[in-house]
Amino acid sequence: xxxxxxxxxxxxxxxxxxxxxxxxxxxxxxxxxxxxxxxxxxxxxxxxxxxxxxxxxxxxxxxxxxxxxxxxxxxxxxxxxxxxxxxxxxxxxxxxxxxxxxxxxxxxxxxxxxxxxxxxxxxxxxxxxxxxxxxxxxxxxxxxxxxxxxxxxxxxxxxxxxxxx
Numbered sequence: 001x002x003x004x005x006x007x008x009x010x011x012x013x014x015x016x017x018x019x020x021x022x023x024x025x026x027x028x029x030x031x032x033x034x035x036x037x038x039x040x041x042x043x044x045x046x047x048x049x050x051x052x053x054x055x056x057x058x059x060x061x062x063x064x065x066x067x068x069x070x071x072x073x074x075x076x077x078x079x080x081x082x083x084x085x086x087x088x089x090x091x092x093x094x095x096x097x098x099x100x101x102x103x104x105x106x107x108x109x110x111x112x113x114x115x116x117x118x119x120x121x122x123x124x125x126x127x128x129x130x131x132x133x134x135x136x137x138x139x140x141x142x143x144x145x146x147x148x149x150x151x152x153x154x155x156x157x158x159x160x161x162x163x164x165x
Contacts (some may be wrong), residue, residue, distance in 0.1 A: 006034035014041060019081040043081060083153040090148060093141045100134040103127070140165050 008014060008029055014036060018026035024035045108127055111118050118126070140161070149156045 004034055006032060006036040008036065016077060016081065019077050019084060022084055022087070038084070043085060079154040086148070086153045086156050086158060089158065090144065093137070093144060097134070097137050097141055100130065100137060104131050104134045136165075 006014065006027055006029060012029060014027040014029055016025050016027045017033065019038070021038075023038055025038045025041075026033065027036055108123060108131065111123055112120075143161045143164070144158055147156055147158045147161055
């Protein structure tokens with residue numbers, strides 16, 4: 001680790017200050033600010049209303065302006081984090097379907113062509129219901145893609161797709 005990397009232990013809470021990069025986020029633990037790998041952490045949605053932190057706290061106009069800037073940056077960071085999460089879901093589903101396709105259209109299809117290699121019952125034991133899973137996942141991804149907002153991923157409302165399926 002170098003000086004620009006944030007060291008942390010399991011269970012520690014990192015305050016995310018910048019999530020504009022998909023792989024490395026800028027965050028803070030206590031007084032230390034530095035980069036950390038986004039893939040090493042689990043995103044916890046802050047249940048507190050960020051506006052409540054600022055409202056009524058400051059009589060000084062400069063501090064209120066500073067707080068407003070903080071809220072705008074925080075809102076942008078939340079949008080970016082949500083876009084990152086949604087993009088990760090979409091990418092994961094696409095990769096998963098590619099692996100299922102390789103198995104179903106590659107291995108299983110080839111095994112069925114060579115009947116002397118495996119009996120159909122043996123293929124059922126080896127691969128189970130993976131073809132049904134592949135069919136389901138293709139439909140699921142198609143439905144996810146209908147709800148995915150390519151221009152503004154943070155506005156995608158894909159939760160209903162998970163509930164439906």
